[in-house]
Amino acid sequence: MLRYVFTRLIYTVVVILGVSLLVFVITHVIGNPVNVMLPLQASEEERAQLKHQLGLDKPLSTQLKEFLAGMVRLDFGKSWWQQEPALQLALRRVPATFQLVIMAFTVAALISIPLGIIAAYRPGSIIDRFLTTTSLVGVCLPSFWVGLLLVITFAVKLGWFATSGYGTYRHIVLPVVTLAILPAGHMAQIMRFSMLDQLNQQYVTTARAKGLDEATVVFKHALKNAATAVLTMGGMDLGRMLAGETAAVEMVYAWPGFGSLILETIARQDFPLLQASVFVVAVIICLINLAVDLSYGLFDPRIRY
Amino acid sequence: MSQESVAYLTPTSRRQRAVSALHRLWQDKVAFFAAVFLLIVIFSTLAAPWISPHDPAVGKIGNRLKPPAWMEGGDPNYLLGTDQQGRDVLSRIIWGGRVSLTVGFVVVGLAGAFGTLVGLISGYFGRWVDLLIMRIVDVQSSFPGLLVALTFVMVLGPGQWNLIAALTFNGWMIHARMARSQVLSMRETTMVESARAIGCTTSQTLFGHILPNIISPLITTYVLEMAHMIGAEATMSFLGYGIQPPQASWGLMIGEGRVYITNAWWLVTFPGLAVALTILSLNLVGNWVRTEFDPLHRSRH
Numbered sequence: 001m002l003r004y005v006f007t008r009l010i011y012t013v014v015v016i017l018g019v020s021l022l023v024f025v026i027t028h029v030i031g032n033p034v035n036v037m038l039p040l041q042a043s044e045e046e047r048a049q050l051k052h053q054l055g056l057d058k059p060l061s062t063q064l065k066e067f068l069a070g071m072v073r074l075d076f077g078k079s080w081w082q083q084e085p086a087l088q089l090a091l092r093r094v095p096a097t098f099q100l101v102i103m104a105f106t107v108a109a110l111i112s113i114p115l116g117i118i119a120a121y122r123p124g125s126i127i128d129r130f131l132t133t134t135s136l137v138g139v140c141l142p143s144f145w146v147g148l149l150l151v152i153t154f155a156v157k158l159g160w161f162a163t164s165g166y167g168t169y170r171h172i173v174l175p176v177v178t179l180a181i182l183p184a185g186h187m188a189q190i191m192r193f194s195m196l197d198q199l200n201q202q203y204v205t206t207a208r209a210k211g212l213d214e215a216t217v218v219f220k221h222a223l224k225n226a227a228t229a230v231l232t233m234g235g236m237d238l239g240r241m242l243a244g245e246t247a248a249v250e251m252v253y254a255w256p257g258f259g260s261l262i263l264e265t266i267a268r269q270d271f272p273l274l275q276a277s278v279f280v281v282a283v284i285i286c287l288i289n290l291a292v293d294l295s296y297g298l299f300d301p302r303i304r305y
Numbered sequence: 306m307s308q309e310s311v312a313y314l315t316p317t318s319r320r321q322r323a324v325s326a327l328h329r330l331w332q333d334k335v336a337f338f339a340a341v342f343l344l345i346v347i348f349s350t351l352a353a354p355w356i357s358p359h360d361p362a363v364g365k366i367g368n369r370l371k372p373p374a375w376m377e378g379g380d381p382n383y384l385l386g387t388d389q390q391g392r393d394v395l396s397r398i399i400w401g402g403r404v405s406l407t408v409g410f411v412v413v414g415l416a417g418a419f420g421t422l423v424g425l426i427s428g429y430f431g432r433w434v435d436l437l438i439m440r441i442v443d444v445q446s447s448f449p450g451l452l453v454a455l456t457f458v459m460v461l462g463p464g465q466w467n468l469i470a471a472l473t474f475n476g477w478m479i480h481a482r483m484a485r486s487q488v489l490s491m492r493e494t495t496m497v498e499s500a501r502a503i504g505c506t507t508s509q510t511l512f513g514h515i516l517p518n519i520i521s522p523l524i525t526t527y528v529l530e531m532a533h534m535i536g537a538e539a540t541m542s543f544l545g546y547g548i549q550p551p552q553a554s555w556g557l558m559i560g561e562g563r564v565y566i567t568n569a570w571w572l573v574t575f576p577g578l579a580v581a582l583t584i585l586s587l588n589l590v591g592n593w594v595r596t597e598f599d600p601l602h603r604s605r606h
Contacts, residue, residue: 015444015447018444019444019448023456026456026457026460027456027459027460136585136588136589137585139588140532140536140581140584140585140588141581141584142536142539142540142543142556142577142580142581142584144540144543144559145539145559145573145577145580145581148559148563148566148573148577149573149574149577151566152566152570152573152574156566156567156570163566163567239447240449243449243452244449244451244452245449245450245451245452247451247455247544248451248540248543248544251544252563262452262455263455263544266455266456266458266459266546269459274456274459277452278452278456281448281449281452282448285447285448285449286447289447
């Protein structure tokens, strides 16, 4: 187990390093932030001066060396947009997104998993057909559009919630609902599919034949085996959403989270902040993947690390 | 059921099979209407210059923010209302569909071709080639696509072709995975063995014998990815990093209409409906294609 975690952590470090290098190459070789930061009519002199100030006039190898040396110390330099350490700035925006995504995920799981089980238990029933349709529609709707429709209906027309911002329950309900739709749809689909699969297995017939009560058969035997598939899917969604895939929805609700920070970073071509954000994203994704992989063992005792 | 399985066992002509496939599509009402909707969308985007009622890029300021025709204050000339510059929303949806569908189609074409090729190679050669390619696929697909696409566009600048490049870079992995898994199941068959035995070159075996036999499940992925990519285009354009004005795209229309949600709900509602219905229809048709190509899957559900 420890050995497994250790190899995984080493792999994680390699991935993070690789991704950071890729971003460094893309930004420093092709990109030119000076053009974005200065007005069009800026003189050559001003451009050169800013380039010098940002350290972009040094040879590429020196820049790369400085970047790697900084990364080892978790120092990505100061954000160009706001004069403070980039990693601090990025990390400060993470909790707001966590709050949103964790709540959305809880809602999604509480709704979709029981419904998925019921639907798989009675395939072809009204609940099953309802769930199959709604979960497909759910994964097809663009989330930022759903967000806007919810704002129009519940904030503008009915006035129940605030249109955007951060603070009270009036601000958090709509973004949570918006973000819950996609993972709910995914998890309901997977739960139904893998539960259906398990309930048709012979061990279920055996369990019933030896007189176990239905609840034990469904929840203890079948569900435990079906859970890993849901865990995989849910983990993937969770990782991506925590890592800023929520950007469009955060923009709709003006939510001061990590996703909207990434949008700011892109808009301002802030290299240090982008590097720090990419680092945070990679760490989040790798940690969630590790957690998901380790939790397989809870459901399937055949898996040993 | 018994008739259907017989139809699979007896050799039939290509035409007969096409007719019976259409017949089954008609029986699956949901998939049928999804297919009809897609045909309407494709037709209207192809025929945009002739059927769009107004110029999508030019509007009269005097006509700005008119509600849809059936509402109070609506103008029958502007069925779905007008936007902040007095442009006709319906015409912009028709023209925007052109852009959105083109992006989806081109991206799936490029990413599908590249991914399938890589997957074929990975599955066929195995060993370290496979290991290396699959590691790249794993790492790249665990990373959020949005961030990668945004970084690309930040460096290259926004616009239709840069967006296509970014989405292709994000979209090839799933095709590689699919092709690889199919090749793995084909590689050890007697068919491949005999192809090699009679002296087929590697590329003849790969493209002449393996690819035609695995293309059906891959087509399902192409259709479903098309839906995915149209959604990604919409998100990127909504954020302002995709299609640029004065061009119209569904996502861009939603982005531009966002400012006016307090008084002009139709600006975001209708283009979004176009995106949502197109994605939904592609998914329904994709699922139908899957069951159509996989008789085992059909008999199970």
